[in-house]
Amino acid sequence: MKRNENDIKILELIQKKEAASRVEIAEKLGISQAAVSKRVKCLMELGYLKENHNKNIKTNGRNAVGLEINSNLGKVLGIYFGSEEISIALSDLEGNLLSLEKKKISENKNIRKICFEMTDKYIAEEKIVKIGIAMNGIVDVQNGISIYSAAYNWNNIKIKEEFEKRYNISVVIENGVNLMALYEKTFGMCQKQKSFVVINIGAGVGAAVYLNGELYHGKDFGVGEIGHIPFDLSKEALICSCGNKGCIETILSDWRIEQKIFKITGKKYSYDEIIERANNNEKEFRNVFMNLIPVFLNIIFWITTLINPEEIVIYGKINKCGDFFWRELKRKVKEGNLNKNNSLNIKSSSFDSDTIVYGAVILALNNMFRTI
Numbered sequence: 001m002k003r004n005e006n007d008i009k010i011l012e013l014i015q016k017k018e019a020a021s022r023v024e025i026a027e028k029l030g031i032s033q034a035a036v037s038k039r040v041k042c043l044m045e046l047g048y049l050k051e052n053h054n055k056n057i058k059t060n061g062r063n064a065v066g067l068e069i070n071s072n073l074g075k076v077l078g079i080y081f082g083s084e085e086i087s088i089a090l091s092d093l094e095g096n097l098l099s100l101e102k103k104k105i106s107e108n109k110n111i112r113k114i115c116f117e118m119t120d121k122y123i124a125e126e127k128i129v130k131i132g133i134a135m136n137g138i139v140d141v142q143n144g145i146s147i148y149s150a151a152y153n154w155n156n157i158k159i160k161e162e163f164e165k166r167y168n169i170s171v172v173i174e175n176g177v178n179l180m181a182l183y184e185k186t187f188g189m190c191q192k193q194k195s196f197v198v199i200n201i202g203a204g205v206g207a208a209v210y211l212n213g214e215l216y217h218g219k220d221f222g223v224g225e226i227g228h229i230p231f232d233l234s235k236e237a238l239i240c241s242c243g244n245k246g247c248i249e250t251i252l253s254d255w256r257i258e259q260k261i262f263k264i265t266g267k268k269y270s271y272d273e274i275i276e277r278a279n280n281n282e283k284e285f286r287n288v289f290m291n292l293i294p295v296f297l298n299i300i301f302w303i304t305t306l307i308n309p310e311e312i313v314i315y316g317k318i319n320k321c322g323d324f325f326w327r328e329l330k331r332k333v334k335e336g337n338l339n340k341n342n343s344l345n346i347k348s349s350s351f352d353s354d355t356i357v358y359g360a361v362i363l364a365l366n367n368m369f370r371t372i
C-alpha cells in the first residue's frame with residue numbers, strides 16, 4: 001500500500017509527540033477514527049509504527065492504545081562540514097545522540113573523501129534511514145547544492161546527489177548557521193519565539209533568520225551571509241576570504257582579532273588570551289573589542305529595522321567578553337533605537353560545533369517521513 005499525505009502527518013504527529021493514540025490523531029487531523037485506524041494498521045504493517053501498551057492513555061473515559069515510532073526502522077546521521085573539521089553524529093529516531101565523531105581537515109581538496117570515509121563506517125554498521133547535512137556557506141536547500149563555500153573554495157558542488165548516489169539514502173541539506181537556529185527553536189533558547197535571528201561569529205561571520213515560524217532562505221538562498229557585507233570602505237581595508245575588500249568578516253572574525261592584536265603588540269595571543277586580558281582591563285586589548293561596537297550596531301540596527309525579531313542570539317567566543325563590552329553595546333542599541341520601549345533581547349551563546357551537527361540530526365528527523 002502506498003503512503004499518502006495523511007500517513008506523513010500521522011507519523012509526524014507521533015514523532016513530535018503531538019498525538020499518541022488513534023483517537024488523538026483523529027482529533028488533530030480532523031478525520032474519522034475509522035480512517036485513522038486503517039492508515040495506522042497500514043503503517044504498522046510497513047514497520048513505521050508500533051503499539052506500546054505501556055503508553056496507553058485514557059481519552060474520554062476509554063483506554064486508547066499508545067502508539068510510537070518503531071525504533072527498529074533505523075537511525076539517522078547528522079554530518080557537519082565545518083571550516084576546520086567534519087563532525088558526524090549518530091542518533092536514534094527519538095533524537096537521542098548515540099555517538100559523535102570529529103576529524104580535523106588539513107587539506108581542502110580531500111574534504112569529501114575524508115567525509116565519505118567517515119560515513120562509510122556508519123552505513124556499513126547501522127541501518128541509516130536519513131542523512132542531514134550541515135554545510136558552511138551558501139546552500140541551495142531545495143536541490144542540495146553547496147552554491148558557494150569560501151572555506152572550501154567550492155562552487156556548485158552537488159552534495160545531496162553525491163551522497164544519495166553513493167549510499168542510496170535520502171539526504172537533506174541546510175546551512176550550518178540555519179541549523180543553529182533550528183536547534184535554538186527545537187531545544188534551545190528560542191522555543192517560544194516565532195521570529196528570531198542567530199548571528200555566528202567564528203572563523204567567518206554568518207546569520208540565520210527564523211521568520212514567522214520557519215527558516216527564511218530568500219530568493220536564491222543568500223539570506224544570512226552578513227560576513228560579506230562591505231563595511232570598511234577605506235584604503236586600508238583588508239582583503240576578505242571572498243576576494244572582496246573590507247567585508248564585515250575582515251573585522252569581526254576571531255582570527256582577524258588575533259591578527260589585529262599581533263599588529264599592535266608584536267606578540268601572538270590566542271583569542272582566549274586576548275579576551276582574558278581585555279576582561280582584566282588591559283587597555284589595548286579592551287580597545288580592540290570596543291572598536292567592534294560600530295560594526296555590531298550596524299548589523300543589529302539593520303536586523304531590527306528590517307525584521308523586528310523577538311530575539312537576537314549571538315554565538316561565538318566574543319560572548320566571553322565581559323560587561324565592559326556588552327553593557328556599552330546594549331546602551332548604544334537602546335540609544336539609537338527609534339522605539340525606546342523596544343524590548344529586543346540580545347542573548348549570547350558559546351559556539352559549539354556540536355550545536356550544528358545536532359541541528360543536522362534534527363533536520364534529518366524533521367524530514368524523515370517526507371522521503372525515505
Ligand SMILES: [Zn+2]
Pocket residue numbers: 227228229240241242243244247249
Ligand atoms: Zn567577504
